Amino acid sequence: xxxxxxxxxxxxxxxxxxxxxxQLGTALYVGGGLIFLVVMVLVTCAVLTKGRPVxxxxxxxxxxxxxxxxxxxxxxxxxxAVGNGLNAIGSSGALQLFxxxxxxxxxRARAPVDDVLEIHVVGKQWWWEVRYDRPxxxxxxxxxxxxxxxxxxxxxxxxxxxxxxxxxxxxxxAGKVDMIPGRTTRLRLQTSEAGTxxxxxxxxxxxxxxxxxxxxxxxxxxxxxxxxAHQQTSVVEPVDPFLKVGYDAFFRxxxxxxxxxxxxxxxGVAGPDLTHVGGxxxxxxxxLNNHIGTMAGWIAGAQDVKPGNKMPSxxxxxxxxxxxxxxxxxxxx
Amino acid sequence: xxxxxxxxxxxxxxxLLFACAPERDYVPKVVDGDADRxxxxxxxxxxxxxxxxxxxADALGKVGPALGDYSRRSYVAGKFPNEPNTLVRWIxxxxxxxxxxxxPAISMSEQEARDMAAYLYESD
Numbered sequence: 001x002x003x004x005x006x007x008x009x010x011x012x013x014x015x016x017x018x019x020x021x022x023q024l025g026t027a028l029y030v031g032g033g034l035i036f037l038v039v040m041v042l043v044t045c046a047v048l049t050k051g052r053p054v055x056x057x058x059x060x061x062x063x064x065x066x067x068x069x070x071x072x073x074x075x076x077x078x079x080x081a082v083g084n085g086l087n088a089i090g091s092s093g094a095l096q097l098f099x100x101x102x103x104x105x106x107x108r109a110r111a112p113v114d115d116v117l118e119i120h121v122v123g124k125q126w127w128w129e130v131r132y133d134r135p136x137x138x139x140x141x142x143x144x145x146x147x148x149x150x151x152x153x154x155x156x157x158x159x160x161x162x163x164x165x166x167x168x169x170x171x172x173x174a175g176k177v178d179m180i181p182g183r184t185t186r187l188r189l190q191t192s193e194a195g196t197x198x199x200x201x202x203x204x205x206x207x208x209x210x211x212x213x214x215x216x217x218x219x220x221x222x223x224x225x226x227x228x229a230h231q232q233t234s235v236v237e238p239v240d241p242f243l244k245v246g247y248d249a250f251f252r253x254x255x256x257x258x259x260x261x262x263x264x265x266x267x268g269v270a271g272p273d274l275t276h277v278g279g280x281x282x283x284x285x286x287x288l289n290n291h292i293g294t295m296a297g298w299i300a301g302a303q304d305v306k307p308g309n310k311m312p313s314x315x316x317x318x319x320x321x322x323x324x325x326x327x328x329x330x331x332x333x
Numbered sequence: 334x335x336x337x338x339x340x341x342x343x344x345x346x347x348x349l350l351f352a353c354a355p356e357r358d359y360v361p362k363v364v365d366g367d368a369d370r371x372x373x374x375x376x377x378x379x380x381x382x383x384x385x386x387x388x389x390a391d392a393l394g395k396v397g398p399a400l401g402d403y404s405r406r407s408y409v410a411g412k413f414p415n416e417p418n419t420l421v422r423w424i425x426x427x428x429x430x431x432x433x434x435x436x437p438a439i440s441m442s443e444q445e446a447r448d449m450a451a452y453l454y455e456s457d
Contacts, residue, residue, distance in 0.1 A: 297382030
């Protein structure tokens, strides 16, 4: 879904914050264009016609003070309303948002946090950890480089970083918000459109900044609940002998020092949680499609694909082990 | 050297110029596939994660062998004579031919594998 523009501020998802921003942008471009046209017409008239000269005071008081004061005041009110609307996504109607911009109460304070699903997104060089700490029923869910949210329901991203400054930007869904060391920042997302959108790091964060992307998948409520419930399940040791070779190779190669696979002894925290890695849209933070070939290539050539990232290119495996390991990880749907 | 000897010896050297003619010194292999579609398929399946493939964007992998000049290769995977149908079979399901290989079988249609082979054979 939505392959043409999965990451475009000019093609916002319906009912999203990006749509509000896009409308503000359109008002600016159209308004600015009209004013430019009027000025050009007046210039042309001044050159071509020999009419009675207009009193200079009309120009200075009218065109120089009254018109800009009126236009900019309206624009300021509109942009404040949009800004307030972005903060208050999921908490009130449009009219209320407009009144809020006159300082009638903090819009966010009126939205009880319990009503909003919180999703923690942690920026790391060069990938994203995504956590659902309180997903209602069941345990916490941790995944990487993929964020899923229900349609027609506001979620609040709690953004942080464990190293340098990153910035979360899903152009089709919302504006960008920085992730700053030692602080948490917040961003509300909402959309009525189901689809797959792309987000990216919008603050230079080191050598592989360009290969730090994330997919935002929006799903209808029931689909999202089913996905979340599935994410809460754990992995069991494989029965299939080939997959078992891969499972054993995972531990023999010390993958568990950095990676967690819930349900197995693997509980490393330096790298992405791999509990359901086979079901994800991409590998290496939006760098590769996810299939057995790219999985094997990434394991054996991580430093070729993304030089300088913290995962070493593994030399530990025979050809069979590499295929079996890739197959086992791919089976973790 | 005599006066007539010099032009004569230059004449003898003349054939050497023709040795530079750009004629292939091998027989290009042909497979029933579309090279353009093959290039697109090689990019779409991201074969370049493991292989260096000239002409395919981002195909700079060093996990497996480089795939340039494939028509001139004597062997596929260092084991099987480089015949078109052998290469196609290898692309579709390498482990079935060489159980110890690191190259996984990626689910694709045989036509896609034919297109890929066509690109590899025709790209030099």
